[in-house]
Amino acid sequence: MAEIALTSAPQRARHGSSMGQPLTRRDGPLKVTGRATFAADNVAAGTLHAALCAARIARGRVTHLDVAAAEAHPGVVAVMTPDNAPALAQHPDDKPHGFIFRLDLLQDSAVRYANQPIAVVIAETLEAATEGARLLNPRYEAETPRIGLDAEPPFTPPGIGVGQPPEETHGDVEAGLATASRRIAATYATPAQYHNAMEPHAAVASWDGDRLTLHTPSQGMAMAQGRLAGLFGIPPENIHIESPFLGGGFGSKGLISGPQILACMAARLVGRPVKLVLARSQMYGPVGHRAETRQSFRLGADEAGKLTALEHETLTASSRFDDFFEPAGGVSHTLYASPAIAVRHQAVRVDTGTPLFMRAPGEAAGSVALESAIDEMALACDMDPLEFRLANYAEVEPISGKPFSSKALRECYTRGAERFGWSARPKAPRQTRDANGLLVGWGMGTATFPALMFEAQAKAELRADGTGTIEVGAHDMGQGAWTALGQIAADGLGIGLDALTFKMGSSDLPNAGIAGGSAHTATAGGAIHAAGQAVVAQLAELATNDPASPLYGAGNAGFVARDGRLFRRDDESRSEVYADILARAGRGSLTATGKASTDPAAAKTYAMHAHGAVFAEVKVDPDLGQIRVTRLVGAFAAGRIVNPRLVTSQYYGGMIWGMSFALHEHAAMDARTGRFLNDNLGEYHVPVNADTPAMEAILVHEDDSHVNALGIKGVGEIGITGSAGAIANAVWHATGIRVREIPITLDKLL
Ligand code: MOS
Numbered sequence: 001m002a003e004i005a006l007t008s009a010p011q012r013a014r015h016g017s018s019m020g021q022p023l024t025r026r027d028g029p030l031k032v033t034g035r036a037t038f039a040a041d042n043v044a045a046g047t048l049h050a051a052l053c054a055a056r057i058a059r060g061r062v063t064h065l066d067v068a069a070a071e072a073h074p075g076v077v078a079v080m081t082p083d084n085a086p087a088l089a090q091h092p093d094d095k096p097h098g099f100i101f102r103l104d105l106l107q108d109s110a111v112r113y114a115n116q117p118i119a120v121v122i123a124e125t126l127e128a129a130t131e132g133a134r135l136l137n138p139r140y141e142a143e144t145p146r147i148g149l150d151a152e153p154p155f156t157p158p159g160i161g162v163g164q165p166p167e168e169t170h171g172d173v174e175a176g177l178a179t180a181s182r183r184i185a186a187t188y189a190t191p192a193q194y195h196n197a198m199e200p201h202a203a204v205a206s207w208d209g210d211r212l213t214l215h216t217p218s219q220g221m222a223m224a225q226g227r228l229a230g231l232f233g234i235p236p237e238n239i240h241i242e243s244p245f246l247g248g249g250f251g252s253k254g255l256i257s258g259p260q261i262l263a264c265m266a267a268r269l270v271g272r273p274v275k276l277v278l279a280r281s282q283m284y285g286p287v288g289h290r291a292e293t294r295q296s297f298r299l300g301a302d303e304a305g306k307l308t309a310l311e312h313e314t315l316t317a318s319s320r321f322d323d324f325f326e327p328a329g330g331v332s333h334t335l336y337a338s339p340a341i342a343v344r345h346q347a348v349r350v351d352t353g354t355p356l357f358m359r360a361p362g363e364a365a366g367s368v369a370l371e372s373a374i375d376e377m378a379l380a381c382d383m384d385p386l387e388f389r390l391a392n393y394a395e396v397e398p399i400s401g402k403p404f405s406s407k408a409l410r411e412c413y414t415r416g417a418e419r420f421g422w423s424a425r426p427k428a429p430r431q432t433r434d435a436n437g438l439l440v441g442w443g444m445g446t447a448t449f450p451a452l453m454f455e456a457q458a459k460a461e462l463r464a465d466g467t468g469t470i471e472v473g474a475h476d477m478g479q480g481a482w483t484a485l486g487q488i489a490a491d492g493l494g495i496g497l498d499a500l501t502f503k504m505g506s507s508d509l510p511n512a513g514i515a516g517g518s519a520h521t522a523t524a525g526g527a528i529h530a531a532g533q534a535v536v537a538q539l540a541e542l543a544t545n546d547p548a549s550p551l552y553g554a555g556n557a558g559f560v561a562r563d564g565r566l567f568r569r570d571d572e573s574r575s576e577v578y579a580d581i582l583a584r585a586g587r588g589s590l591t592a593t594g595k596a597s598t599d600p601a602a603a604k605t606y607a608m609h610a611h612g613a614v615f616a617e618v619k620v621d622p623d624l625g626q627i628r629v630t631r632l633v634g635a636f637a638a639g640r641i642v643n644p645r646l647v648t649s650q651y652y653g654g655m656i657w658g659m660s661f662a663l664h665e666h667a668a669m670d671a672r673t674g675r676f677l678n679d680n681l682g683e684y685h686v687p688v689n690a691d692t693p694a695m696e697a698i699l700v701h702e703d704d705s706h707v708n709a710l711g712i713k714g715v716g717e718i719g720i721t722g723s724a725g726a727i728a729n730a731v732w733h734a735t736g737i738r739v740r741e742i743p744i745t746l747d748k749l750l
Contacts, residue, residue, distance in 0.1 A: 048123065156344075216263075219249045368724035632658075
């Protein structure tokens with residue numbers, strides 16, 4: 001694999017553990033100087049370019065492609081269609097388990113959604129491939145697509161998201177509503193959203209016999225390897241994936257997509273390396289999205305403002321041919337205490353690409369609705385929104401009854417509210433104007449995201465010169481894994497970052513699981529830590545049995561490994577450098593492996609979640625309805641913080657995505673055709689710097705000895721969850737208008 005020349009930042013930790021240090025990204029200099037190679041940069045001599053031809057209908061079949069016209073175009077080498085696509089060992093609709101998604105790989109003429117790949121043109125240049133794809137001029141037999149949540153009657157799916165049950169209840173909601181002195185019922189809508197990572201899905205594929213090399217951005221190389229192995233009928237170890245950097249993933253690179261696999265098929269067809277990069281519009285369809293939801297709530301509360309019932313029903317959409325469902329109700333399992341809770345999901349099958357996990361799948365869409373409903377209930381009870389949330393604070397996880405492994409949410413509320421100045425908020429809406437006459441509103445929301453663990457392995461080596469290596473097949477989507485995991489690696493080996501060689505981003509390295517579910521630092525980091533500790537244990541064994549070592553016989557006292565030196569835990573004046581221990585033992589190096597996964601006993605006993613509280617200020621033009629977020633303060637508790645600088649960035653990013661959810665993002669589809677109206681970054685709105693408010697992220701201390709060996713929860717996705725609701729509530733507070741259809745755009749305020 002390619003060596004990554006990581007540059008240590010000036011403020012690197014020279015002494016002591018690098019854990020907890022606010023290091024800058026070690027790959028930053030490579031990225032800002034253009035030396036970081038992303039997948040599409042890997043263009044060896046002789047590489048051909050591929051362009052997709054994407055369906056312009058949403059349902060029906062392709063009746064004709066003008067292959068001859070495309071082939072006649074100068075530079076076109078081949079046109080791959082269902083007639084000549086390489087045979088696959090497995091049908092791409094075979095689904096042995098839920099983490100295999102059905103893919104469109106030119107098996108037949110059917111069109112299941114708009115922008116589905118229907119052919120691939122391979123040419124000497126990108127221009128020739130693109131023009132060849134245009135010349136295919138497909139003809140169709142089109143049927144009327146079934147689009148929207150009212151397309152047909154919903155059904156209860158067997159499982160939602162990645163396997164959660166579609167329905168969970170405790171207590172009697174009807175009885176709880178009957179005894180309530182205040183009730184609300186409200187329905188909120190959230191739109192379809194598309195991941196829109198800055199880097200499009202790209203693949204550069206080459207074959208050597210039955211060995212495949214693939215440069216492609218991946219949040220899960222080992223799973224991609226497995227999927228490709230199944231489809232091509234070759235052993236996984238024949239597949240070599242390089243993915244050192246991603247220009248964003250947001251979930252859409254968690255599973256290898258159809259277009260990435262089509263690049264591999266194209267390379268096999270022509271017997272040359274092939275590069276395929278999706279056009280922006282081609283990312284709307286075959287690479288996943290967040291499905292729209294309609295979420296209906298019924299809440300009841302007693303005279304004291306305590307919830308007596310909470311019902312959260314989600315209607316969402318999945319594709320006609322697969323079954324991922326947005327698990328929006330998850331937040332209502334977790335956040336507020338109520339003697340009666342009912343959470344249900346239903347889905348409608350529509351003619352779109354299959355939805356996929358996207359930026360806090362479930363929690364993001366669920367929490368903007370739940371936090372709005374909680375605000376409406378607080379108002380019905382004539383209580384301050386924070387006071388109401390505190391009155392309904394869940395001391396144990398409401399439905400399961402499990403204690404939390406840790407939960408510093410109360411402190412998040414307190415510190416966030418203090419910093420924001422929440423106590424000065426007038427309870428009634430539309431009370432405040434700024435010097436320019438803009439309406440000012442304040443809102444808050446609770447943030448939550450599960451602390452997940454997947455499975456990972458890592459390999460460690462300590463050498464006689466006091467340096468070490470950690471190898472782990474981990475992924476950096478931009479979140480800073482090269483740095484944070486490097487810090488865990490150096491810490492685990494007890495060496496400085498300067499003495500560490502750190503390898504990740506290749507499928508040749510030990511499987512570190514998926515970089516998703518905000519679990520990568522905990523999971524890959526856990527394996528790294530375990531591998532490092534295993535090597536240090538071997539070193540300690542050598543020292544404690546060596547009469548020439550100052551650590552001789554110290555076995556039971558235990559050791560601390562730091563700065564390339566082993567110390568007696570009970571007497572740090574007795575220590576020895578690694579190099580001397582290894583030299584006397586005649587060992588050039590020591591190696592070990594480590595792994596990490598969920599601790600089933602802890603998972604059975606405890607509910608494990610990160611929490612936070614987000615406070616938002618918006619300003620709304622009373623005449624034009626224009627909304628500006630002017631301030632966001634988030635306070636988050638997510639276990640141990642490996643690198644506060646990177647974690648703060650993750651929270652900022654999450655809060656910006658929350659703002660994006662509340663005010664900007666909306667994939668609009670023409671229901672008559674099933675085609676997109678805004679499949680581009682000009683019209684699919686995401687925040688730019690000018691939209692971004694003053695932001696502050698408070699890192700609330702939290703120790704968690706149950707969640708995993710390092711006490712790490714996730715920080716990648718939680719930021720989005722509280723902020724979207726906080727902004728929706730601030731818009732209400734500014735204007736007195738409750739918009740229940742996300743995104744909140746100016747037309748809805750006039
Ligand atoms: Mo994230 S949606 O788990 O990549």
